[in-house]
Amino acid sequence: MKLLTGNDLASGDVTWWTGAGWSRHVEDAVDVGDQGEAIAHAEEGARRVNGPYVIDATLTPEGPRPAHIKDRIRALGPTVRPDLTLKPADPNAGSWVI
Amino acid sequence: MGDLLRYRDDEAHEEPAVTLDAFLGQSNATAVRIESGEDARVLLPYLDRIALVEVSFPKFRDGRGYSTGRILREAGYQGELRAQGDVLVDQIPLMRRCGFDSFAPEAPVDEAVLAASLARYEFHYQAAADPAVPVWKRRHG
Amino acid sequence: MYKYDEYDHSIVAARVEEFRDQVNRRLAGQITEDQFKPLRLMNGLYLQLHAYMLRVAVPYGTLDSRQMHMLAHIARKYDRGYGHFTTRQNLQYNWIKLEDAPDILAELATVEMHAIQTSGNCIRNISSDQFAGAAADELTDPRPWAELLRQWSTFHPEFSYLPRKFKICVIAAEEDRAAMRLHDIGIQIVEKDGQLGAAIYVGGGMGRTPMIAPLIKDFVPFDDFVSYLEACLRVYNRYGRRDNMYKARIKILIHELGADKYAAEVEEEFAAVKALGIDPPRAEFDRIAAHFAPPAYDADAPDTLDRSDPDFAVWLDQNVSAHKQPGYAVVTISLKPIGGIPGDATADQIDLMADLAKAHSFDELRVTHAQNIVLPHVRKADLYALWQQLRDAGLAEANLDLISDIIACPGLDYCSLANARSIPLAQKIATRFSDIGRQRELGELKLKISGCINACGHHHAGHIGILGVDRKGVENYQLLLGGSGAEDVSLGTITGPGFSEDGIVDAIEKATNVYLAQREDGERFLDTYRRLGMAPFKEAIYG
Numbered sequence: 001m002k003l004l005t006g007n008d009l010a011s012g013d014v015t016w017w018t019g020a021g022w023s024r025h026v027e028d029a030v031d032v033g034d035q036g037e038a039i040a041h042a043e044e045g046a047r048r049v050n051g052p053y054v055i056d057a058t059l060t061p062e063g064p065r066p067a068h069i070k071d072r073i074r075a076l077g078p079t080v081r082p083d084l085t086l087k088p089a090d091p092n093a094g095s096w097v098i
Numbered sequence: 099m100g101d102l103l104r105y106r107d108d109e110a111h112e113e114p115a116v117t118l119d120a121f122l123g124q125s126n127a128t129a130v131r132i133e134s135g136e137d138a139r140v141l142l143p144y145l146d147r148i149a150l151v152e153v154s155f156p157k158f159r160d161g162r163g164y165s166t167g168r169i170l171r172e173a174g175y176q177g178e179l180r181a182q183g184d185v186l187v188d189q190i191p192l193m194r195r196c197g198f199d200s201f202a203p204e205a206p207v208d209e210a211v212l213a214a215s216l217a218r219y220e221f222h223y224q225a226a227a228d229p230a231v232p233v234w235k236r237r238h239g
Numbered sequence: 240m241y242k243y244d245e246y247d248h249s250i251v252a253a254r255v256e257e258f259r260d261q262v263n264r265r266l267a268g269q270i271t272e273d274q275f276k277p278l279r280l281m282n283g284l285y286l287q288l289h290a291y292m293l294r295v296a297v298p299y300g301t302l303d304s305r306q307m308h309m310l311a312h313i314a315r316k317y318d319r320g321y322g323h324f325t326t327r328q329n330l331q332y333n334w335i336k337l338e339d340a341p342d343i344l345a346e347l348a349t350v351e352m353h354a355i356q357t358s359g360n361c362i363r364n365i366s367s368d369q370f371a372g373a374a375a376d377e378l379t380d381p382r383p384w385a386e387l388l389r390q391w392s393t394f395h396p397e398f399s400y401l402p403r404k405f406k407i408c409v410i411a412a413e414e415d416r417a418a419m420r421l422h423d424i425g426i427q428i429v430e431k432d433g434q435l436g437a438a439i440y441v442g443g444g445m446g447r448t449p450m451i452a453p454l455i456k457d458f459v460p461f462d463d464f465v466s467y468l469e470a471c472l473r474v475y476n477r478y479g480r481r482d483n484m485y486k487a488r489i490k491i492l493i494h495e496l497g498a499d500k501y502a503a504e505v506e507e508e509f510a511a512v513k514a515l516g517i518d519p520p521r522a523e524f525d526r527i528a529a530h531f532a533p534p535a536y537d538a539d540a541p542d543t544l545d546r547s548d549p550d551f552a553v554w555l556d557q558n559v560s561a562h563k564q565p566g567y568a569v570v571t572i573s574l575k576p577i578g579g580i581p582g583d584a585t586a587d588q589i590d591l592m593a594d595l596a597k598a599h600s601f602d603e604l605r606v607t608h609a610q611n612i613v614l615p616h617v618r619k620a621d622l623y624a625l626w627q628q629l630r631d632a633g634l635a636e637a638n639l640d641l642i643s644d645i646i647a648c649p650g651l652d653y654c655s656l657a658n659a660r661s662i663p664l665a666q667k668i669a670t671r672f673s674d675i676g677r678q679r680e681l682g683e684l685k686l687k688i689s690g691c692i693n694a695c696g697h698h699h700a701g702h703i704g705i706l707g708v709d710r711k712g713v714e715n716y717q718l719l720l721g722g723s724g725a726e727d728v729s730l731g732t733i734t735g736p737g738f739s740e741d742g743i744v745d746a747i748e749k750a751t752n753v754y755l756a757q758r759e760d761g762e763r764f765l766d767t768y769r770r771l772g773m774a775p776f777k778e779a780i781y782g
Contacts, residue, residue, distance in 0.1 A: 007286055007290070009265075009266065009337065010266060010336060010337050010338045011290070011336045011337070011338070012286060012289075012290035012291040012334075012335065012336055012337060013289075013290065014288070014289055014290075044272075047266070047268050050272055050286065051272060051286060067712070068712055069651065069712065069713075069714065070288070070651060070655075070657075073288060073651060073652060074288050074289065077289060078288075078289065078333075078652040078653055079652055079660065079663065080580055080652050080660075080662045080663055080666070081580075081652075084319055084334075137477075158274075158277070158400070159277065159360070159400060159481075160400070160481055161360075161397075161398075161399065161400025161401060161402075161476060162476060162477055162481075164396065164397045164398075164399075164400065164476070165397055165473050165476045165477050168397055168473075169511075172511065172512075172515060186274060188261065188278055189400075191396075192394075192396040192397075192399055193396075195396035196396050196397055208269070211260070211264070211269075214260065215257070215260075218253050218256065218257055219250065219253045219394070220249055220253070221246045221249050221250055222250075222394070222396075223246075223250065223390040223391060223393050223394070224390070224391050224393075224395055224396075224465075224517065225515065225516065225517040226396045226397065232517075232519075233246040233247075233250075233390065234390075234519035234520070234523040236246065237244070237246070237523060237526065238520055238522045238523055238526075
């Protein structure tokens, strides 16, 4: 599957395209198929996202899993500061990245 | 194409600028265009008869033209020095300091933003090709 | 240290308003990200993996307690309670909001700080010797020269759109603590006929094509100093490559032209520039230098130490260096706790270091390129009390220049350019070698990790260097041996095929075992490597 991701213009937060808007959680991301570039263009023009790009991912029981480690780290947060990730209470969250 | 912005009192020069090669091979041209990467110093023997030098900025990241401007001014060039191309509003104050006194930006420039930008810095640390007095000279007279 | 006058204040205040205007224009959609990017970069604002990152300049690594407290305040108010000290002697915040950036700059300006030219293709923050003004071996304090260059390079109208970034370093001691010859321009202040001047090295750097800067001019007197640098930069601005960003640094120009030809071009340009009257007068140098006058030392400060606490004695031997003033010492606070994140400090730790500087170091601190903090002027009599406070705050790791004093870039945990993570590897290595007795047995061993070829972690200059690469989506690490950023500067050599994260920790242990088995009296790891060459190390690692 293809996901569309970028950063929020004002806050810089990592965001994922949900089909209707942007979420901080990769679990909410939807397959954009071949529409990624078009959505990115429109959303960037409306300043709802900064630096959007399309990535490859696979759908798992836990939700979409970005193919590249860089995007998995973006989705979770820094592996060396679990307290600052999106899943600070989950001791195994870091292993999802690897 | 944006409007021509001029900071000179004289009339805009009408003659189209010729390439550097054409200028060097043709003794009566009074306006010349320097591409980024061309050596402005070859013009030094002819500065007295040049009324317009147009310096090309093909991309805003290409900063060679800043040196071109200063080299011409430092050699005593008094004519119009025009920055043409991908010239952005936030770059014009720097170009002014390098001796440029006219601008032909490819995209329109917001004049209010430009005016604020040109008025923003009261002091400059270093000497350049404009009349600004460097801070060290202000400190020591 | 340097204090702003009305001119410095005016310029920095104008910069805050300029950036506020630029941010507002971006948020309002008047400029695109393509147009905004160079503007924000010129002010140290990056878009990284998780958020915007703001890099605050610490000119030549010197700051006072008020500035340090401000860094802590910003970490609490606008970030997540910590900051990262960098290999450029700066500080980075990892979780900045674009909309907050102008307010942060306004707060920084109240303590004479800014983020000017901490990124972008311009002249970056000038770096220097972290022991400047204190080192027993220095000829003079290099910082007045660095401050002169800070002012000259700030918003330099001709050199704000160079082919690529430009890093300048100024030192004034024979021992090079600042990797001077791995800068675009490295300057050593030297004496000739009773006069101080600058030896100029041009074209060093790390990155994908590491080079050691050759000497371009052995002596530039003060009166020509700014003109000469102006000429150096102008030649680069005109002739540096712009067709390929990977070949745009000045080191490539020097390499392609040859140092002699470059030096000749500079001389020609200098002849033209010198006539312009752009060199500040000596009175300006003297004005700046007066700010760096030695503090009011106690001439009667006792020169003896009580070493009876063994843990304190280890820290003394490892982290305390000779001061030029009897009765005083230079303290390096390690930001490399075993298993911690190299260079990170919490807001509370930053505040504590500020308080300690105020109480014990004439209100002065330094940031080192090895990502530690220095208290430059501490009475020897105060060292024990200081050490106890550091220990209680987890800041007394006695590992300066040992294998666990690792330089590591932020790597793939934070950086959008990285190919592999650096920090977890630093943590594993430090943990493997955590025993301080074992570390001291290994002696001086500078280990440096970069998470990509841009070499922010100085891996080329490590006695042991590590480069993280992306091998088909999996993190992989190359091992280098034999680099040095000191006065015996050299570039490391890759041992061979790369390793997994665990594999490289084992490989490092094998390399250190070769050293322990084969070293001769007084040899450091680097010396043994230089004497023996790669072969025995390679055999132990891969055999």
